[in-house]
Amino acid sequence: MTRLAACFLALMPGLAMAQDSAPMSAIDWLSDSLATPPQIGPEEPPVEGGARVAEVTVTPLGAEQEPRPDAIGLLAPHMTGLPADLWGASEADVIARLIREEQTAMLPAAQALLLKILLAETDPPDSDDTDGDTVFLARIDKLLQMGALDQAHALLTRAGTATADVTRRWFDTALLIGAENEVCTAMDEVPDLTPTYPARIFCLARSGDWDGAVLLMGTARALGLITEEEDARLSRFLDPDLFEGEDALPVPRRVTPLTFRLFEAFGDSIPTTTLPLAFAQADLRSNIGWKAQVEAAERLARTGAVSDNQLLGLYTQQKAAASGGIWERVRAVQALEAALDDPDALATLLPDLWETLSEAETEVPIARIHGPTLAAHDLPGQAGEIALRMGLLSEDYETVAQQAEPETDIDRFLVAVAKGDVSGVTPPGDDARAVADGFSGMAPPEELSALVEDGKLGEALLRALNRLDDGAQGDLDDLAGALALLRAVGLEGTARRVALEYLILERRG
Known part of the structure; x- marks a missing residue:
């Protein structure tokens, strides 16, 4: 028996109680990869000789x-270009809430600023909680919502097994x-950390210990500690040949990454088009069909994730x-690549190229x-304007x-x-006037x-991004105010790109 299986069997009594405890998460498609251990209530003294001292840590002198x-x-x-004390005196819970409220379907320049904030190395908020993961989890969840898995994985790898919630997302x-x-x-x-039965069985199999995985599977089945659906999926994962010719398993309503990988392993891949955006990253692998790769890349490009x-x-x-x-976009882009040095061809193809790219x-x-x-x-003419x-852009x-x-006028x-510098230029319309106000x-x-004056620059930027989204929905005062804030704090380039995209792309929600 492997060390992994032995450790797990020793923890079975606690897991039997913990199996019903779903992990706390703002991402409702996360796998139930870790069990929540039963808590000893205040009226229940710890077992003699078994007192936990997890709160006490010892660090050797000179160790980091x-x-x-x-x-x-x-x-x-x-x-x-953002300061280390970006969060300053802001409340960690407030920052986390603002991050989770940010829209993913925003103008590309605003997305780029949000991504920079999410990936920035900063000091924790002055009011951070004991675990120190409140803002980190919100950042990770937003990256997952945007489909930015490579960035999320890099952050999570650095954090490692810092907390159960961090580990759950890392997995x-x-x-x-x-x-x-x-x-x-x-x-x-x-x-x-106590991985649940499905997670441990999957990990054993992925490490090549199929015998240990089968043993653990049998134990879980005998004790009734996995559901019938989990039993069916794990059985096919461990020995798909036994089920050759049988009907495909029904796809669950809630598809987690572990479920997704299990279905893929036994040959019944789940299409990603109706799943959260993070799953689209799986379609970028070289073993996936080209059309599916292009479709996934387009979905992810809309949030800046590729x-x-x-x-x-x-x-x-x-x-x-x-x-x-999608084939019209493929043809149009390929035609553009072939005509970059041919003005006559460009004059003909640019209107169609712009139209088909705008659709996506x-x-x-x-x-x-x-x-x-x-x-x-x-x-x-029109080609020159485009x-x-x-x-x-x-x-x-x-x-x-x-x-130029x-x-x-536009x-x-x-x-x-x-x-x-928009001084001396007449804004041609209400949208342009709002931009002019922000630049005035x-x-x-x-x-x-x-x-900003209270040392809460990060919070101000997050609220400004929300105002930019409201501006795209038609609140021109919010648009002007957000642009003014970006310029006032030195983010001139972001302000200009946001304004240009707002006027050129004409995305109004």
């Missing part, structure tokens, strides 16, 4: 303590990207196999790659604006926004200014 999860990040302050994120072995090993080495080059690479990987829908909301990733090149061509706007928006010769205003030197909203 592991950072609390809330302090873990991937991007240092000099990379983000599930690893399942979706096929990196679960490290987490299985870590859970086995921490006595305070790189521009990754999306472009999939668009241009093969020849379109059919017509309509993937115009910004392609514009960031090819926008400056397109804007440099002196294209006529080329200019694609250039303004790129990282080189200011250079494009300096070289706009011919319409294009003149867009160029002024890209330069950061107006004071940010009092609520946001007060937060």
Whole structure:
């Protein structure tokens, strides 16, 4: 018997009681990978000789303590431009709530700022709780909601088995990207963590200990500690040949990453199109069909969870196999790639390219790659307007604006926004007037200014992102106020990109 199985059998009495305790989670599709141990009530003294001293830690002199999860990040302050004391005096619970309330379907520049905040290496809030994972868990949950699994997994790997809630997310994120072995090993080495039967059986099998997994499966079945549905899935996972020719198992209403991987292992893969966005990452693997890869990349591109080059690479990987829908985008992008040095061809294809990319909301990733090149061509009419706007949606928006010769009122205003100076340019419409107000030197909203003055910059930025979302829904005062706040705290580039995207993309919810 393996050490993993032996340890588990020794803990069976406690697990029998804990099996009904669902993990606390804001992500309702997380696997029940860890059991919650039964708590000793205040009226129940600990068993003699078995008192727990988990609260006491001993650190050798000179040894470094592991950072609390809330302090873990991937991007240092000099990379983000955000201060280490981003959260300052804000309440940890307030920050966590604001992060969870942020929308994922926001303008790309706003998404980029949110992602930077989520990945930033910062000091924990002054009021952080004992475990120090309140803000960290909210950051991870938002990354999972956005489908940014690689970033979430990197943060979780740094945190390791800091707390049960952190480990639970680490396990599930690893399942979706096929990196679960490290987490299985870590859970086995921490006595305070008690993986549930399905998680332990899966980990034993993944490590190659099929005999241990079968033994544990038999024990769980005999003691009635797994459901009939879990029994059926795990049985097929451990020996799929026994069920060859039988009807496929019904897909459960609540699909967890562990369920998803089990179905995949015994040959009944669950389509990801109706699952939470995080599952779409599984369709980017090389063993998945090309169409499914492109569709997944488009879904993830809308939240900034795949790189521009990754999306472009999939668009241009093969020849379109059919017509309509996604194949029209494939053809249009491939035609663009072939015509970058041919102004006549570009003048013909750009209107259709813009229309089909707009339908999928993937115009910004392609514009960031090819926008400056397109804007440099002196294209006529509608194609010229599209080329200019694609250039303004790129990282080189200011250079494009300096070289532009706009011919319409809206294009003149867009160029002024890209330069950061709208004085002397008449805003052509209510949306443009709201942007002009945000760029006119107006004071940010009092609520946001007060937060910055109180040392709560991160909270102010999160609230400003919410206002930007309200602005996209039509609240022009909120739009102007959020832009003013971004400029006031030194995020000029973000303010310009947000304004340009707001005016060019015309996404109003």
